[in-house]
Amino acid sequence: MKYANRMKNLHASEIRELLKITERPDIISFAGGLPAAELFPIEEMAAVSATVLKEHGEKALQYSTTEGFQPLRKWIAERENQRIKTKLTEENLLITHGSQQALDLVGKLLINKGDVILCESPTYLSALNVFKTFEGQVLEVQTDQDGMIVSDLERLLKETPNVKLLYVIPTFQNPSGKTWSLERKKQILAVANRYDVAIVEDAPYEELRYSGEFTLPMFSFPESKNVIRTGSFSKILCPGLRLGWIAADVEVIEKLVLIKQSTDLQCNTFTQMQIVQFVQENDLDAHIARLIQAYRSRRDAAISAIKKYFPENTHYTRPEGGLFIWLELPEPLNTTALLEKSLERNVAFVSGESFYAEHPRYNTMRLNFSCMNEENIEIGFKILGELVHEELAK
Amino acid sequence: MKYANRMKNLHASEIRELLKITERPDIISFAGGLPAAELFPIEEMAAVSATVLKEHGEKALQYSTTEGFQPLRKWIAERENQRIKTKLTEENLLITHGSQQALDLVGKLLINKGDVILCESPTYLSALNVFKTFEGQVLEVQTDQDGMIVSDLERLLKETPNVKLLYVIPTFQNPSGKTWSLERKKQILAVANRYDVAIVEDAPYEELRYSGEFTLPMFSFPESKNVIRTGSFSKILCPGLRLGWIAADVEVIEKLVLIKQSTDLQCNTFTQMQIVQFVQENDLDAHIARLIQAYRSRRDAAISAIKKYFPENTHYTRPEGGLFIWLELPEPLNTTALLEKSLERNVAFVSGESFYAEHPRYNTMRLNFSCMNEENIEIGFKILGELVHEELAK
Numbered sequence: 001m002k003y004a005n006r007m008k009n010l011h012a013s014e015i016r017e018l019l020k021i022t023e024r025p026d027i028i029s030f031a032g033g034l035p036a037a038e039l040f041p042i043e044e045m046a047a048v049s050a051t052v053l054k055e056h057g058e059k060a061l062q063y064s065t066t067e068g069f070q071p072l073r074k075w076i077a078e079r080e081n082q083r084i085k086t087k088l089t090e091e092n093l094l095i096t097h098g099s100q101q102a103l104d105l106v107g108k109l110l111i112n113k114g115d116v117i118l119c120e121s122p123t124y125l126s127a128l129n130v131f132k133t134f135e136g137q138v139l140e141v142q143t144d145q146d147g148m149i150v151s152d153l154e155r156l157l158k159e160t161p162n163v164k165l166l167y168v169i170p171t172f173q174n175p176s177g178k179t180w181s182l183e184r185k186k187q188i189l190a191v192a193n194r195y196d197v198a199i200v201e202d203a204p205y206e207e208l209r210y211s212g213e214f215t216l217p218m219f220s221f222p223e224s225k226n227v228i229r230t231g232s233f234s235k236i237l238c239p240g241l242r243l244g245w246i247a248a249d250v251e252v253i254e255k256l257v258l259i260k261q262s263t264d265l266q267c268n269t270f271t272q273m274q275i276v277q278f279v280q281e282n283d284l285d286a287h288i289a290r291l292i293q294a295y296r297s298r299r300d301a302a303i304s305a306i307k308k309y310f311p312e313n314t315h316y317t318r319p320e321g322g323l324f325i326w327l328e329l330p331e332p333l334n335t336t337a338l339l340e341k342s343l344e345r346n347v348a349f350v351s352g353e354s355f356y357a358e359h360p361r362y363n364t365m366r367l368n369f370s371c372m373n374e375e376n377i378e379i380g381f382k383i384l385g386e387l388v389h390e391e392l393a394k
Numbered sequence: 395m396k397y398a399n400r401m402k403n404l405h406a407s408e409i410r411e412l413l414k415i416t417e418r419p420d421i422i423s424f425a426g427g428l429p430a431a432e433l434f435p436i437e438e439m440a441a442v443s444a445t446v447l448k449e450h451g452e453k454a455l456q457y458s459t460t461e462g463f464q465p466l467r468k469w470i471a472e473r474e475n476q477r478i479k480t481k482l483t484e485e486n487l488l489i490t491h492g493s494q495q496a497l498d499l500v501g502k503l504l505i506n507k508g509d510v511i512l513c514e515s516p517t518y519l520s521a522l523n524v525f526k527t528f529e530g531q532v533l534e535v536q537t538d539q540d541g542m543i544v545s546d547l548e549r550l551l552k553e554t555p556n557v558k559l560l561y562v563i564p565t566f567q568n569p570s571g572k573t574w575s576l577e578r579k580k581q582i583l584a585v586a587n588r589y590d591v592a593i594v595e596d597a598p599y600e601e602l603r604y605s606g607e608f609t610l611p612m613f614s615f616p617e618s619k620n621v622i623r624t625g626s627f628s629k630i631l632c633p634g635l636r637l638g639w640i641a642a643d644v645e646v647i648e649k650l651v652l653i654k655q656s657t658d659l660q661c662n663t664f665t666q667m668q669i670v671q672f673v674q675e676n677d678l679d680a681h682i683a684r685l686i687q688a689y690r691s692r693r694d695a696a697i698s699a700i701k702k703y704f705p706e707n708t709h710y711t712r713p714e715g716g717l718f719i720w721l722e723l724p725e726p727l728n729t730t731a732l733l734e735k736s737l738e739r740n741v742a743f744v745s746g747e748s749f750y751a752e753h754p755r756y757n758t759m760r761l762n763f764s765c766m767n768e769e770n771i772e773i774g775f776k777i778l779g780e781l782v783h784e785e786l787a788k
Contacts, residue, residue, distance in 0.1 A: 020459060
């Protein structure tokens with residue numbers, strides 16, 4: 001079999017592979033980006049599944065339009081308008097198979113072989129893989145505690161002729177947990193506009209805020225042009241249903257609909273109707289409030305445990321929301337080697353190197369805190385901290 | 395927004411656009427490839443949805459592995475082994491978001507810009523769009539009543555240096571309704587092997603046979619190498635759930651898993667578990683037998699109505715299964731012009747021209763017979779036949 005050239009760029013996601021190991025019940029896992037399954041609204045989901053099939057069974061199991069179920073698009077538009085002060089209608093929305101597919105469709109829409117994509121350093125691993133699928137070249141923009149560093153972005157835009165896209169996760173970033181300041185968002189948007197570069201603003205974690213203050217995404221700014229926003233039900237409801245969306249200008253959505261037609265025709269009709277029924281019968285905001293309460297407590301437990309068990313010169317982020325804490329261990333510790341040893345002690349995490357598009361930092365790691373309860377966070381972080389101390393003492 | 399070059403190749407699927415019109419309840423539609431919604435096992439699906447959520451709710455709503463739910467892959471492997479005499483294990487299977495996604499993933503795996511894909515003339519419209527997405531060039535191989543014409547395939551393979559892939563639907567083809575003979579499958583496979591060209595054998599309709607005799611697909615032949623098979627639950631269960639599969643060598647599946655990771659992570663966990671529960675609690679074969687009984691009667695009604703209402707010099711296929719009849723009307727009738735007029739009379743079909751990769755034949759049309767009952771087939775075909783007579787008399 002003669003594979004396409006793009007296959008040379010693709011490597012297995014360490015995280016997806018780790019997911020298999022972490023299915024073992026004896027493993028304490030901080031590896032995946034898994035929401036807490038015990039908080040899924042299972043009974044409510046059973047109720048709405050029954051209602052949808054009883055009342056609209058034929059429709060729910062039949063083909064439907066590529067754009068997505070109209071009441072779902074309308075509901076998302078209205079919710080976004082309220083939350084982030086936009087003026088969206090259903091015409092601005094395409095339903096996708098999770099926000100991962102949103103990235104794939106946008107990649108198809110924009111990226112020619114050799115086009116440059118700029119992203120945060122570090123950034124979401126599976127976005128890197130999407131861009132590589134389309135034979136794009138991904139370059140890193142340096143970041144500080146407020147987001148992408150403006151001067152580094154400008155330098156790259158000056159030096160690089162064929163930048164097509166800026167890919168960013170400004171709120172509770174994966175993997176770093178960082179959130180951009182409002183001022184920084186304004187500055188970065190202004191630079192992107194000046195160089196006529198499109199922005200993909202990925203926002204799957206935005207509603208999971210435990211502290212600090214919400215600020216509008218770039219997509220909502222009056223100066224916003226060529227900003228594509230992606231969202232997801234994975235973190236606010238459940239990821240197994242694989243449903244997300246793209247919000248963008250009508251013209252962009254129309255092009256993306258063409259692409260989705262040939263990619264997989266449409267999303268699962270039944271799932272789309274399940275979610276509409278869910279938000280009609282239940283209070284999604286109240287559900288998210290319960291998630292926030294639980295995750296806040298886990299974040300706090302994780303931060304305390306880092307202070308307690310890790311070496312003093314460990315650097316770590318203190319996320320205001322989302323699912324992840326990012327650690328930089330004292331050099332020359334290598335977290336890939338560390339992972340092997342921690343798995344022997346039944347604790348999993350993700351080493352940081354695969355989140356870098358260009359220059360991996362081998363002493364970094366990502367710790368997820370949403371999936372394990374406070375007790376397991378305490379136990380698992382203690383094991384990790386002890387292991388780090390042992391390695392440093394060698 | 396600066397779009398990628400591939401966007402120049404993409405045009406809206408006339409059929410997906412027609413689907414919107416045909417949602418009107420007063421339309422008699424032979425346009426889509428819609429299964430009969432009144433035959434969906436709605437109550438059974440409600441029962442299994444409840445069971446899955448009650449017994450495995452947390453698992454069903456959580457992330458799972460990219461390959462697909464293991465019991466589903468195992469079940470498909472065993473069923474295929476029985477039906478088509480293969481020796482598959484779950485390692486040979488990847489679960490996809492319908493067989494449309496199977497084509498997209500295979501396109502990503504194989505097609506470089508400029509690669510040539512050979513397909514039947516006419517062929518499945520949305521496969522053409524997939525191959526164009528990857529900037530492949532699609533060339534037509536002529537067909538007769540037994541399948542692809544061997545000499546025409548050989549001519550093209552001799553003349554064309556960079557043929558990557560042969561895309562075929564040997565059983566109850568979309569749009570023609572034709573089925574290849576066993577002998578022809580052997581010949582075509584031999585030629586493909588000689589030129590070292592991969593084959594995608596698309597088989598979504600294979601189980602819907604109303605007459606004639608089943609013969610093994612090329613995928614099952616001992617000489618089979620580099621044959622990728624795609625299958626789907628859309629036509630044997632329901633399309634709204636968007637679930638299909640790819641069967642291939644383990645090495646090919648492993649590469650496809652990498653691609654699927656970056657495309658959309660995985661298929662809907664809940665849906666995969668629904669289907670496993672469905673086949674455990676219900677007799678899928680008995681369900682398919684009911685579909686066959688209903689569709690056979692509709693096919694027969696459609697063939698009678700063509701004989702009764704269409705001009706004598708209309709050529710049409712007499713499909714042994716599947717969902718479609720293909721018509722060639724007397725020249726110079728143009729079915730795109732005809733469609734506009736038939737929609738005025740509330741009857742929809744698909745004009746044939748968009749099913750051709752290179753040389754459209756404007757006097758052709760595809761008629762679906764699975765979605766409308768015998769009464770509507772009689773009424774709708776009568777209207778179409780009268781319209782054709784009127785146009786010819788002009």
